[in-house]
Amino acid sequence: MRLLERVAEHQHGAPAKQLARETGLALPTAYHLLRTLVHEGYLRRDKGLFFLGEAAERLGSSGAQQKRRSTVADVLAQWREAIGVPVYYAMYRDGEIEVMCVSDSPGSPAVEEWADFRETGHAHAVGQCLLAQLDEDARRDHLDRHPVRSLTPYTVRDDHTLLRRLERVRRMEPVTERQEYALGTVCAAIPVTVGTTAATIAISLPAHQADQLLPAAQQLQHEISCFLGSLAISISI
Known part of the structure; x- marks a missing residue:
């Protein structure tokens, strides 16, 4: 050494x-x-x-990646404590939705991934937020590979309805869904775009606390704006 x-x-x-x-x-x-x-x-x-040599360079690259992951985990934990809800960080990478990091607690557990997040982007706020940041061709390509299907009685019913909804999403506007992915859960996701990378920070709440979703999302937006510098550095986690 x-x-x-x-x-x-x-x-x-x-x-x-x-x-x-x-x-x-x-x-x-x-x-x-x-x-x-x-x-x-x-x-x-x-x-x-x-x-x-190359092996040492790979080792250094892995160490830098671990440091970036640690930075993101620390920031998510701060937001979880500040807002009192589970916080998720996800990206759209290589044509797939990837949840990179989750920060929750026993008192505020994360949503159970009972259906693969990558295949059900149409149904949860994380996926809808990421798809809203893509161009039309990329959205249709994703839906061709992962078709819309009903997960709950509240899930969007077809591609056309979903695409119309995504087109109406305004830049930096929170994307919300209420019991579309899992009954008893509501979620909100904030878009974070750095260069050409689509990413999102999201939160979830029990359905009986749905009235707190938008205030919590607004607080999350404020927290993100304060930490955007460190987030931009870590976006390629």
């Missing part, structure tokens, strides 16, 4: 003798470890100098 750290400090590479000296390793030991790291792909050798 010390050898990897020292190599990372030398943008233009470093020879074995210098790395051995900087790490306090005997030269034969340093040579042995360096050969092993090269063999495993963590380092590469070019003209007697050692550089970070």
